[in-house]
Amino acid sequence: MREVDMREALETYASDGEPAMGLTASGILTAGRRSRRNRRLAGVAGVGLVAVLAGMGGIVVSGGDDAGPVFGAAGPCPFPPGTRPxxxxxxxxxxxxxxxEWAATSLTCHLNEELPRLLPKARYAQVPGVEAGPLIGFSLGGEPPWGNRVDALALVRDAEGTGDLTVTVGVVDASTGEQAQDECRRTQIGKCTVRNGPDGVTVLVGSEADDTPADEPRNYIVRVYRGHSEIYVQASNTDRQPVDSGAPARTRPQPILSEDQAVALALSPELFLFP
Structure with a gap:
C-alpha cells in the first residue's frame, strides 16, 4: 500500500466531513472511497435530521448560496437541554x-458558549452541503454509524483566514477506547499520540506526519473516550472546498484551533453525554 494512497484516502474522508469515529487504519482506504457516496446519502437522510433541528429551533437549508458562505456571530442556546431523558x-x-434531540441540543449549547471563549474574534458560517447551520448539533438518524451520534460543523473565520471545525459525540462500546489506544500506538499513518486525560480518560491526538510539506492542509483530530461516549474534534486550516476535484487547499496558516484547544474542547464535561 503506497503512502500517497493512504494520504489521499484520508484527505477525501476528511474533506467530505466524515468523522473517523471508531475507524482503524485498515478501514481508512475503504472509508475514503465510500465517503463521497455517504455524503450524497446524508443529503437525503432528511427525516431524522429535520425532526431534530425543528425540535430545537435549528436551521435547515436545502441548497448552497452562489455568493458563498455568510459568516456571523455564534448563536444563543435555543433552550437548556436539561437532564438526559x-x-x-x-x-x-x-x-x-x-x-x-437532547444530545443535539447539548452539543449546540456548549459549542455556542465555548467557541466564542476560545476564539473571541471568530465568525461562523454553514458548511456548504451540510443541512444544519454552523455549530448546530444534529443527528442524521438511521442505522449506526449515523444514527448513534450527533454532529456539529462550521466554517470558522478570523483575521488569519478560514478553517473548519467538526465535533461529534457518539455511542461506542466501553472497550473501544482501549482498542483505539492500541491502534494509535501502532499506526504508521500520520502521527498519533496517546495522552492521559483526567480520571483515566483516554485521549488520542492525530495529525499529519512531521515531514508533511508546509503548504499542505493540516488537521488536528482528537478522540476522547469516556464510558460509552466517543468525543471527536477535528480542526483544520481549510475551507473544506475541493480544489480541482481533489483535497481542499490551505486557507489559513494553522488549524482554526490549536492542538491544546482541540483537546480541551474534547475533554469538556458538557460533551460527556453517554456514560
Whole structure:
C-alpha cells in the first residue's frame, strides 16, 4: 500500500466531513472511497435530521448560496437541554428521538458558549452541503454509524483566514477506547499520540506526519473516550472546498484551533453525554 494512497484516502474522508469515529487504519482506504457516496446519502437522510433541528429551533437549508458562505456571530442556546431523558443506548442502536434531540441540543449549547471563549474574534458560517447551520448539533438518524451520534460543523473565520471545525459525540462500546489506544500506538499513518486525560480518560491526538510539506492542509483530530461516549474534534486550516476535484487547499496558516484547544474542547464535561 503506497503512502500517497493512504494520504489521499484520508484527505477525501476528511474533506467530505466524515468523522473517523471508531475507524482503524485498515478501514481508512475503504472509508475514503465510500465517503463521497455517504455524503450524497446524508443529503437525503432528511427525516431524522429535520425532526431534530425543528425540535430545537435549528436551521435547515436545502441548497448552497452562489455568493458563498455568510459568516456571523455564534448563536444563543435555543433552550437548556436539561437532564438526559430516559432510554437505552448502545453502539449498535439508533438513538431514540428524545435522546437525539437532547444530545443535539447539548452539543449546540456548549459549542455556542465555548467557541466564542476560545476564539473571541471568530465568525461562523454553514458548511456548504451540510443541512444544519454552523455549530448546530444534529443527528442524521438511521442505522449506526449515523444514527448513534450527533454532529456539529462550521466554517470558522478570523483575521488569519478560514478553517473548519467538526465535533461529534457518539455511542461506542466501553472497550473501544482501549482498542483505539492500541491502534494509535501502532499506526504508521500520520502521527498519533496517546495522552492521559483526567480520571483515566483516554485521549488520542492525530495529525499529519512531521515531514508533511508546509503548504499542505493540516488537521488536528482528537478522540476522547469516556464510558460509552466517543468525543471527536477535528480542526483544520481549510475551507473544506475541493480544489480541482481533489483535497481542499490551505486557507489559513494553522488549524482554526490549536492542538491544546482541540483537546480541551474534547475533554469538556458538557460533551460527556453517554456514560
Amino acid at each position: 430516559p432510554g437505552a443506548y448502545a453502539a449498535d442502536r439508533t438513538l431514540s428521538p428524545e435522546l437525539a
